[in-house]
Amino acid sequence: MIEVKNLKFSYDDTKTTIDDVSFSIPDGSYTTIVGHNGSGKSTIAKLLAGLLEKQGGSIQIDGLELNMENLTKIRSRIGIVFQNPDNQFIGSTVRDDIAFGLENHNVPQPEMDGIIETNAAKVKMTKYLDHEPTRLSGGQKQRVAIAGVLAMKPKLLIFDEATAMLDPQGKDEIKKVISQLHRENNLTIVSITHDIDEVADSDYVLALDNGKLVMEGTPHDVFTDERKLRRIQLDVPFSLKMRTALAKQGVDAGRHITMEGLVKELCQSLSNM
Amino acid sequence: MSISFEHVSHVYSAGTPYEYKALDDVSVTIEEGKITAVIGQTGSGKSTLVQHLNALLLPSEGTICILDRTIKAGEKPKKLKSLRKDVGLVFQFPEYQLFEETVIKDVAFGPKNFGATEEEAMAKAREALTLVGLGQDTFEKSPLELSGGQKRRAAIAGILAMNPSVLVLDEPTAGLDPLGTIQMMELFHSLNKKYQKTILIVTHDMEQVFSHCDNVVVVENGKIRMHAPVSEFFRDSSLCREMNILPPALIRMKDLLVQYGFEVPQEVQDIDGLAKVIARQVKHHG
Numbered sequence: 001m002i003e004v005k006n007l008k009f010s011y012d013d014t015k016t017t018i019d020d021v022s023f024s025i026p027d028g029s030y031t032t033i034v035g036h037n038g039s040g041k042s043t044i045a046k047l048l049a050g051l052l053e054k055q056g057g058s059i060q061i062d063g064l065e066l067n068m069e070n071l072t073k074i075r076s077r078i079g080i081v082f083q084n085p086d087n088q089f090i091g092s093t094v095r096d097d098i099a100f101g102l103e104n105h106n107v108p109q110p111e112m113d114g115i116i117e118t119n120a121a122k123v124k125m126t127k128y129l130d131h132e133p134t135r136l137s138g139g140q141k142q143r144v145a146i147a148g149v150l151a152m153k154p155k156l157l158i159f160d161e162a163t164a165m166l167d168p169q170g171k172d173e174i175k176k177v178i179s180q181l182h183r184e185n186n187l188t189i190v191s192i193t194h195d196i197d198e199v200a201d202s203d204y205v206l207a208l209d210n211g212k213l214v215m216e217g218t219p220h221d222v223f224t225d226e227r228k229l230r231r232i233q234l235d236v237p238f239s240l241k242m243r244t245a246l247a248k249q250g251v252d253a254g255r256h257i258t259m260e261g262l263v264k265e266l267c268q269s270l271s272n273m
Numbered sequence: 274m275s276i277s278f279e280h281v282s283h284v285y286s287a288g289t290p291y292e293y294k295a296l297d298d299v300s301v302t303i304e305e306g307k308i309t310a311v312i313g314q315t316g317s318g319k320s321t322l323v324q325h326l327n328a329l330l331l332p333s334e335g336t337i338c339i340l341d342r343t344i345k346a347g348e349k350p351k352k353l354k355s356l357r358k359d360v361g362l363v364f365q366f367p368e369y370q371l372f373e374e375t376v377i378k379d380v381a382f383g384p385k386n387f388g389a390t391e392e393e394a395m396a397k398a399r400e401a402l403t404l405v406g407l408g409q410d411t412f413e414k415s416p417l418e419l420s421g422g423q424k425r426r427a428a429i430a431g432i433l434a435m436n437p438s439v440l441v442l443d444e445p446t447a448g449l450d451p452l453g454t455i456q457m458m459e460l461f462h463s464l465n466k467k468y469q470k471t472i473l474i475v476t477h478d479m480e481q482v483f484s485h486c487d488n489v490v491v492v493e494n495g496k497i498r499m500h501a502p503v504s505e506f507f508r509d510s511s512l513c514r515e516m517n518i519l520p521p522a523l524i525r526m527k528d529l530l531v532q533y534g535f536e537v538p539q540e541v542q543d544i545d546g547l548a549k550v551i552a553r554q555v556k557h558h559g
Contacts (some may be wrong), residue, residue, distance in 0.1 A: 014295050031509060037450040038420045083448070141502045164448045165366075168519060194450050235451035238522035245544045249552035259526050267533040269555050 001027050001062060002048065002156070002188070008056030009043060017043050019211040020057070025204075027155075030182045030189045032199045032219075035208035036233040041192045044208070045160045048190065061156070079149030083161040085141035088148075094120070094136075094151045095129045097150045105152070119147040122185075123177055139170025143177060150181075157181065159191040163198065171195065196237055199223065200257055207232060223256035276303040276326070276471070281335035282495075295321040297495040299335070303488075308465050309345055310482040310503070312518065313492035319475045320365075322492060323441045326473070327360040327489075328353055331550065340438070358387050361437030365444045367428035371416035376427050377402065379416055383435045394434075401434040402427070405460060422453035422482045426460075433464075439471045440464065446478065454478075458485045483507055491516060507555035508539050522548065 002025040009018040018040050025031050035041045046052040048059065050071050059066040061074050091097030098116045107115065120126045123143035133141060142162055159178065163171040171264065179201050182189050191198065199205055205222040207215035208211055209232040215222050223229065226240050239262040243253050256262040277283055283296040294320045303309050313319045324330040327351045337344045340359055344350045364370070373379035373383055379397035389397065402412060405426040411419060425445070426509075432440065442461070446454040462485050464470045478484060482489055482503060489506045491498040498516065499506070506512055510528050513520040523544060527537045530547075535554055541547050550555075 036452055037422050050348060161448075169314065233450075233452045238526065241544060242548065245548035246551060248545070249548045250556055251548070251552045253421075259522070259529055263526070263529045263533050266530075266551060266555065270534060 001025070001060075002190075003060040004048075004057070006057035007044075007047065007054055008058065009047060009052065009054055015211075018047065019212050019217075021208075021211070021213045022057075023206055023213060024191065025188065028182075028186050029204060030179075030202045031159060031191070031204045031206060032202040033190065033192045033193070033206045033208065033233060034199060034222075037068075038233075039208040040211040041208055042160050043191070043211075045158050045192055048156075049078050049158055050075055051080075056233055063210045076152070078158065079152060079154035079156070080158040080160065081142065081145050081149055081162045083164050085138045085145065085165065088145050089133045089141070092132065093129070094125060094133060094144050096130050097133055097144055098151055101148055101152045115148075115151050119145075119150040122150060122181070123147045137170060138166045139173040142166065142170065142172045142174050146174075146240065154187070156188045156190065159189070159193070161192050161194070163193065163195060175201065194235070196223065196235065207234065209233075218241065220257050226255075275305060276340070277301070277338045277449065278322075278325070279336045279338070280322040281325065281332045281337060283318075283325070283330060284333040285321075287333065287366070296325075296332075300498055301490060301494070301497050301500055303471070303473065303490075305471045306465070306469050307487040308461065308474065308485060309488045310486040311473055311475045311492060312477070312479075312482065313498070314517070317492045317505070318495040319492045320443055321495075323443060323473055323475055326439065326441050327357050327362050329362065354387070358435050359431035359437055360439040360441065361435060363429055363432050363442045363445060365447060366414075367431075368421070368424035371424060371428055371431075374415060375413050376407070376416055376419065379427060380430045380434050383431055387435060397434045397436070397450050398430070402429040404433055404464075405430045406456070422449055422456075422489060425449065425453075425457070429460075437470070438475070441473045441475075443475045444477070445474060446476070446481065454481070461485065479513070479519060479521045486544055504542060507542065510511065 005022045005140055007018050008022045010016050019189050025174055033041050033044060047054055050066055064070045064074055075126055089097055090100045095116055098119060099112055102115060120129055123146050125143050125147060133144060139214045163174045175198050178189060178191060180185050193199065199219050202219060203218050205217060206213060207222055215228060216233055222241060223237055226236050229236050239256045242262060243255065246253050253262060276299050278299050281299045282294060283295045285295055311319050311323060321330060326339060328344055332346045334346045342352055342356055366470060371379050373382060373400055377398050380401055381394040382396040384397045407426055408425060416424060419427060446457050449457060457480055461472055465472050486503050489503050490500045505526055507521060510520040510524050530537050538552055541550055
């Protein structure tokens with residue numbers, strides 16, 4: 001359980017980056033954080049992971065206050081995967097790279113091999129264990145980064161726009177891995193994203209604008225409020241744009257987050273009459 | 274004048290165990306004054322193809338005609354400097370290449386390199402920065418102080434300051450947020466319409482291709498799989514599906530409607546047109 005209360009942070013005196021933000025994230029849930037560039041999303045991720053120090057309010061993780069005293073304890077429960085697949089490699093092979101965190105924690109060699117294999121399998125990279133990371137595709141690199149983080153047995157996984165720099169195929173691979181980790185491993189997931197399909201997969205959405213939490217709720221609640229979405233400069237799902245175009249033609253349709261929902265409803269007015 | 278590739282092949286690391294043929298007998302003519310999308314999977318050869326346009330890569334075989342120059346395999350290219358001024362190439366994540374102390378100095382670097390005086394270069398830099406939508410307040414800032422989207426704009430301004438007639442952009446919107454993406458595409462659209470620049474955009478985003486480009490070139494395994502006007506390419510989803518590309522939302526919507534028993538004519542290619550088609554069928558039944 002993550003409990004954030006009245007969180008405040010600024011990089012300098014000119015602008016408040018995180019302005020009195022409160023939210024809670026239950027164990028085992030999948031939460032997405034959305035907002036335009038500069039809204040404060042990534043700063044929240046870094047504050048949660050203890051990479052930045054809060055300047056006001058509180059962050060509690062499993063009942064422990066995130067402060068200098070508890071930092072090491074809390075960090076061991078959190079894994080974070082960043083945006084750029086090229087900026088997070090240390091090892092000369094995939095195996096070495098996944099091993100890096102384990103070596104730092106003095107895990108004995110025989111045990112380490114098993115952990116590496118298990119986690120490579122979770123992201124479907126077993127075949128590539130002896131490959132050089134530089135020769136992998138973007139999606140494969142991100143999967144290795146995820147395996148490296150999983151090897152540390154975190155309870156909470158944070159993805160900071162982990163799919164933003166990938167091609168469509170890579171994005172798909174990572175989205176599947178995230179959903180699967182959530183379903184099968186009971187991990188708590190916080191993902192910062194611009195991808196509407198990824199949002200639709202999550203349980204709960206937090207929307208930020210200028211460092212403030214401006215919307216929260218289920219993906220359906222947040223992404224069917226067209227006026228508010230536009231005000232905070234977020235993309236409106238196609239199904240809502242279609243609904244507006246239909247209204248101009250005198251056709252009333254409900255608010256749907258997916259096209260399938262909209263078409264199914266329209267289809268009923270076709271066949272019922 | 275035109276931009277054409279005639280039987281162009283490109284081999285990386287020729288004569289080594291890593292030898293790799295990235296382009297294989299490519300012949301294609303790019304229409305001037307239009308926006309052409311270059312699409313294809315990662316590793317298909319898209320970036321290799323566009324890097325030939327300013328002779329950053331030279332063909333291993335074949336000939337490239339670009340504006341009034343000819344680049345032939347095996348020959349030392351002539352007038353390289355003026356070619357690089359006329360064809361501006363913006364790499365992926367160009368913001369990593371910002372290096373000067375201030376934004377304006379960074380943008381002025383190109384024109385100065387091509388012989389402009391300090392004053393001329395600064396004037397060109399101011400003009401280019403205004404064109405990409407960066408205000409005066411950013412000119413004297415360090416590039417590091419800008420947001421991701423602003424950095425990308427500054428990097429593109431650095432190329433525009435040389436006033437190229439052909440602009441080549443390799444995944445210019447990757448990593449930008451939805452609004453940043455729309456603004457970036459609108460910028461290219463206006464550069465094309467107002468200043469008649471020929472623009473090539475390498476992209477994975479079919480929404481951009483559908484709404485902003487005139488033509489589409491599909492690269493697959495180092496070959497041109499297809500070259501067609503955008504309206505023809507997206508007439509229905511069959512070509513996209515065949516090439517394993519996710520079609521734009523409007524085309525997916527048309528598919529779904531058909532699947533659920535609606536009649537949707539192929540020529541409908543905008544959201545209001547589609548709404549009319551649906552309205553007629555829903556009302557007709559009522």
